Amino acid sequence: MVTSMKNKHVAEILYEIADLLDIKGDIFFKTRAYRIAAQKIETLDEDIEIIVEEKRIKTIPGIGEAIAKKIKEIVQTGKLEYLEKLKKEIPGELLNFLDIPGVGPKKISAIYKKLNITKIDELKKACKQGKLRDLEGFGELTERNILRGIKLKEKTSGRALLNLAYDNGNSYINYLEKFDHVNRISIAGSLRRMKETIGDIDILVSSDKPEKIMDYFTKYPKIQRVLLKGKTKTSVLLKDNLQVDLRVVKDESYGSALQYFTGSKEHNVKMRSISLKKGYKLNEYGLFNKKTEKYIVGKKEEDIYKKLGMKFIDPELRENRGEIQASIKNKLPTLVKLKDIKGDFHVHSNYSDGSEKIKDLVEYAKKLGYLYIAISDHSQSLKIAQGLSEEKVNKKIKEIEKINKKNPEIKILCGTECDIKADGTLDYPDKILKKFDIVGIGIHTKFKMTQKEATNRIIKGFENKYVNFLAHPTCRLIGRREPFELDMEKIFDKARETNTYMEINSFPDRLDLNDFYIKIAKEKKIGFVIGTDAHMLDHMNFMKYGISTARRGWLEKKDILNTYPYDKLEKKLEK
DNA sequence: GCCGTTTTCGGCCCGACTGTTTTCAGTCG
Numbered sequence: 001m002v003t004s005m006k007n008k009h010v011a012e013i014l015y016e017i018a019d020l021l022d023i024k025g026d027i028f029f030k031t032r033a034y035r036i037a038a039q040k041i042e043t044l045d046e047d048i049e050i051i052v053e054e055k056r057i058k059t060i061p062g063i064g065e066a067i068a069k070k071i072k073e074i075v076q077t078g079k080l081e082y083l084e085k086l087k088k089e090i091p092g093e094l095l096n097f098l099d100i101p102g103v104g105p106k107k108i109s110a111i112y113k114k115l116n117i118t119k120i121d122e123l124k125k126a127c128k129q130g131k132l133r134d135l136e137g138f139g140e141l142t143e144r145n146i147l148r149g150i151k152l153k154e155k156t157s158g159r160a161l162l163n164l165a166y167d168n169g170n171s172y173i174n175y176l177e178k179f180d181h182v183n184r185i186s187i188a189g190s191l192r193r194m195k196e197t198i199g200d201i202d203i204l205v206s207s208d209k210p211e212k213i214m215d216y217f218t219k220y221p222k223i224q225r226v227l228l229k230g231k232t233k234t235s236v237l238l239k240d241n242l243q244v245d246l247r248v249v250k251d252e253s254y255g256s257a258l259q260y261f262t263g264s265k266e267h268n269v270k271m272r273s274i275s276l277k278k279g280y281k282l283n284e285y286g287l288f289n290k291k292t293e294k295y296i297v298g299k300k301e302e303d304i305y306k307k308l309g310m311k312f313i314d315p316e317l318r319e320n321r322g323e324i325q326a327s328i329k330n331k332l333p334t335l336v337k338l339k340d341i342k343g344d345f346h347v348h349s350n351y352s353d354g355s356e357k358i359k360d361l362v363e364y365a366k367k368l369g370y371l372y373i374a375i376s377d378h379s380q381s382l383k384i385a386q387g388l389s390e391e392k393v394n395k396k397i398k399e400i401e402k403i404n405k406k407n408p409e410i411k412i413l414c415g416t417e418c419d420i421k422a423d424g425t426l427d428y429p430d431k432i433l434k435k436f437d438i439v440g441i442g443i444h445t446k447f448k449m450t451q452k453e454a455t456n457r458i459i460k461g462f463e464n465k466y467v468n469f470l471a472h473p474t475c476r477l478i479g480r481r482e483p484f485e486l487d488m489e490k491i492f493d494k495a496r497e498t499n500t501y502m503e504i505n506s507f508p509d510r511l512d513l514n515d516f517y518i519k520i521a522k523e524k525k526i527g528f529v530i531g532t533d534a535h536m537l538d539h540m541n542f543m544k545y546g547i548s549t550a551r552r553g554w555l556e557k558k559d560i561l562n563t564y565p566y567d568k569l570e571k572k573l574e575k
Numbered sequence: 576g577c578c579g580t581t582t583t584c585g586g587c588c589c590g591a592c593t594g595t596t597t598t599c600a601g602t603c604g
Contacts, residue, residue: 145594232590235592261604
């Protein structure tokens with residue numbers, strides 16, 4: 001049994017309670033207890049409903065009498081009386097204010113209790129009218145900062161897609177590396193962990209001249225504004241509205257600082273408590289003896305994990321989703337790397353809505369060192385993307401034959417991204433499907449369906465013997481379209497039964513399957529393909545985001561079809 | 576609110592920066 005959507009639902013309610021209690025002004029440790037419990041449920045390997053049924057909730061560390069009772073109520077009724085009551089005291093709308101930078105629970109509480117404001121528009125108006133400055137702890141600057149924060153939030157909705165953050169982060173690193181006083185330098189934070197969206201970019205530098213680094217850092221030409229500047233920490237806002245935080249430490253602390261600032265927060269909390277149990281104290285400056293405060297290690301990240309009796313944990317795994325236990329038991333996966341990839345199965349040509357000729361795609365694939373590439377265009381009914389008629393499919397196959405003859409060093413496959421129609425039938429009949437070397441299927445129309453309908457629609461596709469993989473399985477577009485509500489367990493079971501692979505679509509606004517479901521699917525022994533969904537040459541470089549998503553889902557080389565040499569691949573595609 | 580062969584009560588991870596203060600609370604990561 002794997003985690004269901006129910007676990008997520010329970011976790012969301014517990015997080016909501018924590019936020020509301022924060023605003024209410026309850027003690028920190030109580031709200032933290034709710035967050036810990038929520039995180040436990042969220043990352044559980046087991047279905048919460050089963051645990052409740054078998055009366056085992058309280059065996060989960062961090063969940064005691066009170067929270068156990070609440071979880072039981074949520075599982076059994078889908079609701080929670082306590083939450084409803086809490087919301088009568090503290091309006092749920094106030095939670096939206098937490099996203100405004102510089103605004104936390106205490107400020108929200110004052111804004112609500114003293115001014116009775118619950119809506120963003122009201123808050124904006126009050127700032128403009130200078131009504132906040134009279135509250136204790138508020139000033140004119142606070143009003144201006146809140147207004148600026150709201151504006152930023154409206155513009156960016158908070159988080160940037162991974163590729164935007166990745167490109168910006170790396171050009172900043174290139175700029176900083178040129179400076180004399182930079183000793184060691186790295187990306188840290190969620191960007192180093194390659195999360196699907198990034199709140200802000202963290203950069204870590206070791207240097208003996210922190211002030212000089214900060215001056216140089218704030219002279220970067222792409223900066224819009226300096227947000228704060230200190231000796232160890234400086235933050236700036238880039239012209240495209242991304243925030244970048246720089247930390248400067250001494251070289252002896254570089255490893256511990258990198259560990260600390262890479263996070264995640266949950267991973268670090270666990271790491272620090274393990275340190276305490278072993279008689280150490282861990283912070284960004286190093287690992288110290290708890291009693292004598294003597295510095296032990298901190299120069300390299302690896303040394304810290306080693307000293308704590310752990311194997312080094314790749315940044316992508318540091319989410320407190322079991323990696324710490326696995327590390328202690330020496331059971332961490334050897335994560336797949338970009339260089340393991342031998343080809344791309346999801347590339348569009350100008351036969352459909354791609355902008356490149358097949359021969360140019362092939363040249364680029366050769367440059368990337370690929371052994372094969374599948375040109376997978378849309379199918380006939382997807383007129384909006386110039387889906388291929390049977391006639392055009394035949395023409396494409398002939399052209400690929402020709403190009404294959406000229407390029408013995410790479411194998412070009414004729415693929416398709418065949419549409420799954422609303423009733424679950426495929427957009428090509430078998431007599432056309434069998435002509436393709438590889439068949440991906442995907443949904444591109446009629447997104448509004450019930451969970452059952454959508455699940456059956458996909459499962460029906462798996463039963464076709466020519467189908468190899470499911471493209472962008474949940475069809476989400478990050479920040480723009482919610483994922484399909486699917487019974488993922490059923491989908492994975494059927495995929496396993498029919499030897500159908502799950503695609504990890506590398507396009508930055510898709511990253512679909514996501515890391516969460518990848519890990520679950522892997523436990524169900526599902527195979528994967530990583531595709532870029534490229535529509536132009538440069539998109540083929542999105543492979544790194546597919547890889548990082550796979551790594552976050554604990555995948556190894558052997559889990560991914562397009563890491564195999566061509567001869568093995570051919571065999572694995574047979575159903 | 577949770578937890579305990581150092582405790583059933585008194586702890587719970589911790590440091591930097593800002594803005595509002597005049598010694599510190601709030602926020603952030």
